[in-house]
Amino acid sequence: MAKYSRLHGSVGLISLANPPVNALSSVVRHAISEKVAKAFRDPEVTCVVICGENGVFCGGADIREFASTMRGPPLVPMIDAIEEGEKPVVAAIEGVAFGGGLELALGCHYRIAHYKARVGLPEVTLGLLPAAGGTQRLPRLTGVAPALQLITTGRHVAAPEALKLGIVDQVTEQNTVEVAVQFAKSVVGQALHNRRLSLRQLSCPPDGLFEETMAQIKQRARGAVAPIACVQAVKAAATLPFKAGMDKERDLMATLFNSGQAKALQYSFFAQRSVAKWNLPNGAHSGISKARAVHRAAVIGLGTMGRGIVVSLVRAGISVIAMETNEKQLHTGKKMVIAILEKDAQKHNAAPRADLVHFTERLSDLSNVDLVIEAVYEDMVLKKDIFKQLSMICKPDAFLCTNTSALNVDELAAVTGRPEMVVGMHFFAPAHVMKLLEVVYGQHSSPEAVATAMQLGKRLGKVSVAVGNCPGFVGNRMMKLYVEQAHFLLEEGATPEQVDEALEEFGFAMGIFKVSDLSGLDVGWRVRKEAGLTGAGVDWKEPPRRRQGRRYSPLADLLCEKGHLGQKTSRGWYLYEKPGGRDPKPDQGLHSFLVEYRSKYGLKARRIDKDEVLERCLFSLINEGFCILDDGIASGPEDVDVIYVHGYGWPRHRGGPMFYADMVGLSKVLERLEFYHQAHPDVPYLKPSPLLRKLVRNGSPPIREWREFLKRPHSHL
Numbered sequence: 001m002a003k004y005s006r007l008h009g010s011v012g013l014i015s016l017a018n019p020p021v022n023a024l025s026s027v028v029r030h031a032i033s034e035k036v037a038k039a040f041r042d043p044e045v046t047c048v049v050i051c052g053e054n055g056v057f058c059g060g061a062d063i064r065e066f067a068s069t070m071r072g073p074p075l076v077p078m079i080d081a082i083e084e085g086e087k088p089v090v091a092a093i094e095g096v097a098f099g100g101g102l103e104l105a106l107g108c109h110y111r112i113a114h115y116k117a118r119v120g121l122p123e124v125t126l127g128l129l130p131a132a133g134g135t136q137r138l139p140r141l142t143g144v145a146p147a148l149q150l151i152t153t154g155r156h157v158a159a160p161e162a163l164k165l166g167i168v169d170q171v172t173e174q175n176t177v178e179v180a181v182q183f184a185k186s187v188v189g190q191a192l193h194n195r196r197l198s199l200r201q202l203s204c205p206p207d208g209l210f211e212e213t214m215a216q217i218k219q220r221a222r223g224a225v226a227p228i229a230c231v232q233a234v235k236a237a238a239t240l241p242f243k244a245g246m247d248k249e250r251d252l253m254a255t256l257f258n259s260g261q262a263k264a265l266q267y268s269f270f271a272q273r274s275v276a277k278w279n280l281p282n283g284a285h286s287g288i289s290k291a292r293a294v295h296r297a298a299v300i301g302l303g304t305m306g307r308g309i310v311v312s313l314v315r316a317g318i319s320v321i322a323m324e325t326n327e328k329q330l331h332t333g334k335k336m337v338i339a340i341l342e343k344d345a346q347k348h349n350a351a352p353r354a355d356l357v358h359f360t361e362r363l364s365d366l367s368n369v370d371l372v373i374e375a376v377y378e379d380m381v382l383k384k385d386i387f388k389q390l391s392m393i394c395k396p397d398a399f400l401c402t403n404t405s406a407l408n409v410d411e412l413a414a415v416t417g418r419p420e421m422v423v424g425m426h427f428f429a430p431a432h433v434m435k436l437l438e439v440v441y442g443q444h445s446s447p448e449a450v451a452t453a454m455q456l457g458k459r460l461g462k463v464s465v466a467v468g469n470c471p472g473f474v475g476n477r478m479m480k481l482y483v484e485q486a487h488f489l490l491e492e493g494a495t496p497e498q499v500d501e502a503l504e505e506f507g508f509a510m511g512i513f514k515v516s517d518l519s520g521l522d523v524g525w526r527v528r529k530e531a532g533l534t535g536a537g538v539d540w541k542e543p544p545r546r547r548q549g550r551r552y553s554p555l556a557d558l559l560c561e562k563g564h565l566g567q568k569t570s571r572g573w574y575l576y577e578k579p580g581g582r583d584p585k586p587d588q589g590l591h592s593f594l595v596e597y598r599s600k601y602g603l604k605a606r607r608i609d610k611d612e613v614l615e616r617c618l619f620s621l622i623n624e625g626f627c628i629l630d631d632g633i634a635s636g637p638e639d640v641d642v643i644y645v646h647g648y649g650w651p652r653h654r655g656g657p658m659f660y661a662d663m664v665g666l667s668k669v670l671e672r673l674e675f676y677h678q679a680h681p682d683v684p685y686l687k688p689s690p691l692l693r694k695l696v697r698n699g700s701p702p703i704r705e706w707r708e709f710l711k712r713p714h715s716h717l
């Protein structure tokens with residue numbers, strides 16, 4: 001809804017009132033239209049100010065309404081009516097003016113923003129375009145190039161930048177509404193013609209701007225269609241009269257609005273928010289569990305992960321003790337952390353925050369920290385030793401966290417005298433860049449420990465998801481099967497290039513073999529050795545290409561034995577021009593190696609098409625996702641999807657693996673898994689999960705209803 005009042009006798013003040021972000025629901029749109037008409041009718045009113053209650057102008061159209069038939073007055077005529085009005089209308093922008101919110105402000109004749117406010121047109125991130133005149137008015141205000149950049153990326157800008165771009169007329173540190181009211185009174189009587197953006201002429205865009213932008217977008221959009229439609233709409237602004245441009249904007253929006261991509265992106269928006277409201281099988285949940293403040297933290301281990309975690313903590317203003325026993329590693333780690341912090345400082349024109357980090361070789365220096373994150377390499381014996389010591393050294397109420405990516409959090413907790421204070425904080429490399437954090441609760445982790453880790457993740461700017469304890473947790477447990485299928489496909493006749501091409505066409509930023517070369521083949525090799533799948537622990541009585549009773553491909557192990565570890569050694573699944581090279585080239589040597597390998601094991605190469613690559617890799621991963629839901633390791637499909645979109649390069653416009661399964665159709669996923677399981681009976685995880693079967697038996701309900709089919713958590717609180 002929107003409230004109306006009259007200030008100083010002549011100013012009509014319209015306040016959007018739809019907490020928490022004053023989204024433009026049908027009720028709000030109706031109320032704004034009504035109040036604007038009232039103000040325009042009232043002869044005592046000479047000018048109008050539109051603002052939002054509770055320090056937020058407007059977060060845009062109500063995204064929840066997109067799933068149903070749109071009711072209420074549409075935005076376009078409402079905004080046109082404001083612009084056409086004969087009384088000056090000023091938008092007083094506090095908090096945010098996003099999407100339809102900014103479009104509403106662009107229909108006003110003037111815009112005043114608080115210096116902390118942000119404005120932007122993020123529709124593209126929801127699979128849409130700004131279809132309430134945003135693609136036509138913004139270029140007329142800022143010029144084509146800046147508008148094109150903002151609309152195709154959805155980037156927000158802070159008020160000072162918005163002022164430079166001409167999006168707002170004034171920025172204030174004072175009470176924005178009061179400043180806007182005074183401003184509105186001061187412009188009464190001035191001509192409005194020039195202030196109506198729809199009437200403005202656009203200056204010619206630079207030559208080739210649209211072609212270049214389109215080419216860049218096609219390269220980086222990974223199949224997303226909304227950015228392309230955004231370019232077309234802005235091009236219409238630059239080449240057509242306003243009215244025709246608006247028609248083009250409307251037509252393009254009509255094609256996007258009901259697309260699967262828009263549904264996926266809007267699902268992702270809400271999924272990301274839903275994971276913050278975590279709940280555990282024991283009944284603990286975010287609503288009742290209080291986080292403790294973390295003032296001082298420690299990180300143990302200054303390898304790639306440890307360094308990234310230290311940087312993340314410092315960026316959040318937390319003082320850190322960075323501990324490393326290896327002198328050389330300590331020296332290198334310190335240099336790299338300081339270099340990143342200095343680069344940050346340069347970027348933000350501020351002093352480096354290196355004073356917040358204290359580097360040490362002594363574990364005893366950790367006696368007074370509130371929370372420790374252990375980030376040494378994946379060796380259970382080493383980690384247990386560290387946790388035993390921490391338990392004695394750290395103050396009794398310090399939380400002890402591990403950055404393990406797969407090891408048993410309960411086993412670590414058991415060696416401490418405080419298992420309730422132990423949780424996993426699984427960061428993704430590089431930790432100062434990647435958004436995802438898996439917070440792993442063990443059997444004894446207290447709600448306070450989980451709440452503190454989740455809250456800390458939020459403070460570090462991460463998307464944090466609470467997950468249960470099992471080998472690989474959610475992300476890596478699913479990933480393992482996807483990687484295995486890719487290796488099996490090579491045995492059966494595919495090349496790394498064919499597999500990667502299919503995955504990249506699907507929308508992954510990089511195919512699985514390129515990712516493996518980038519992270520180093522030795523990472524998985526170490527894990528497989530730990531698991532007794534290769535190296536000294538193997539039971540050699542088993543037939544070749546079988547381990548622990550099931551099919552196994554030793555291809556990656558064989559490459560590791562040859563020293564082909566990926567980019568760092570210039571050879572892996574691809575060839576690189578030098579060690580550390582980034583540009584993968586097909587490797588004839590690898591192809592010959594595959595031919596010899598197949599011949600050695602009597603494997604007949606066959607042609608494998610893209611559909612099979614996708615089904616084998618993705619459906620096996622999805623099937624494990626269903627098992628994870630059934631086991632209660634993730635509390636809902638949104639958790640799995642958020643993990644895959646933010647940590648594993650799953651294309652956001654495909655929602656995530658569980659959303660994708662819903663889009664493809666659960667019965668089709670089930671049928672294909674049954675087919676592949678029959679064809680590969682020695683791969684047990686291709687057997688369809690009981691939860692998938694149950695959902696199909698129940699008529700394949702939409703993803704938002706899946707939680708009703710999960711085992712209910714039992715409260716032990």
Ligand SMILES: CC/C=C\CC(=O)SCCNC(=O)CCNC(=O)[C@H](O)C(C)(C)COP(=O)(O)OP(=O)(O)OC[C@H]1O[C@@H](n2cnc3c(N)ncnc32)[C@H](O)[C@@H]1OP(=O)(O)O
Binds near residue numbers: 096273
């Ligand atoms: C004809 C079409 C014309 C226009 C199209 C559009 O306008 S599309 C919408 C464009 N707007 C956006 O994309 C903005 C989305 N929202 C945000 O970026 C952030 O929510 C915001 C506004 C910056 C606030 O961030 P904050 O961190 O403070 O809160 P949070 O994100 O957790 O949101 C709080 C709750 O509000 C819900 N919500 C936010 N925006 C919308 C929206 N536009 N429509 C509906 N609901 C919205 C959000 O889901 C949270 O809900 P909760 O139940 O508490 O989880």
